[in-house]
Amino acid sequence: MTRDQVANPVGVTGGTTAPRQEHEELPTTPLTPAQAFDALYAFCAPALVRQTFLLTGRRELARESVERAFQLAWQRWPEVAVDRDPAGWVRIMAYEYALSPWHRFRPRHHRPEAPVTDPSARALMAVLLKLPPSQRRTLLLYDGVGLDLPETAAETEASTPATAYRLMNARATIAARLPDLADPSDLHDRLTLLASTERLRAAQPPAVRTGSERRARYWTRAAIAFTVALIGTTALTLRTAPTHYEPPVPPGAEIQGVPPRVGRGPLSEAETKLREKLRESAAKGPERLVPLGR
Known part of the structure; x- marks a missing residue:
């Protein structure tokens, strides 16, 4: 990108780069x-x-x-x-x-x-903000920036008839609420004045x-x-995932004809005496292995 291309970029205000004189030297x-x-x-x-x-x-x-x-x-x-x-x-x-x-x-x-300080500019700003965004953008590009209809259609990614329809609707809305701006040239001048009255500063290029x-x-x-x-989630999934198919366990089915399982009741007197006798006997030793003589 050369110095001339930066000094007069195409499309900023709708104009083009001025033609060069033959005696001018190109920058090297x-x-x-x-x-x-x-x-x-x-x-x-x-x-x-x-x-x-x-x-x-x-x-x-x-x-x-x-x-x-x-x-x-x-x-x-x-x-x-x-x-x-x-x-x-x-x-x-x-x-x-x-x-x-x-x-x-x-x-x-x-x-x-x-709000904008000027009452007329404030009224125009209020009407602009009530327009649909597509109509507002079309109006700004055509009547504000100065693009022609095909360029406006290309920039808004719409067909030329649709762009013209949006432009006419936007102009009609503004003319109905602000009759003194029915002329497109007056609207262009008012948009330029509204933009120039606002003191808006942009950041410095190095900061951007x-x-x-x-x-x-x-x-x-x-x-x-x-x-x-x-990658870590995929590796963990591959490591913990099953390597073969495990069929699900089927739910239990009730079998008819089998008596229900019941718990044991209290010990009888003979069983109680036998338990006490076993508890009193030694837990180890030869008397546990050699039977007693009669």
């Missing part, structure tokens, strides 16, 4: 991966945080989504660096994370968010790279520990 020294990542982050992250805030209405979630997207980009940097639109790649990851339904189970998601590497090490160790535990 390529950027290192860390320098290219930092340049892409510095160029895209501030605007992407503001876009994600319009998408979610939550400032901390917007910063977290962008940071997580760039952490994934750093983990897959060989893939992202050669992508035709690295900024679009990061934007897709940030939007997907921000719109994840799992955030509703987080305690922080239930805390009230500080360090966090990405830390998460990668954590998940690598977790995968190794899980693999070791799985």
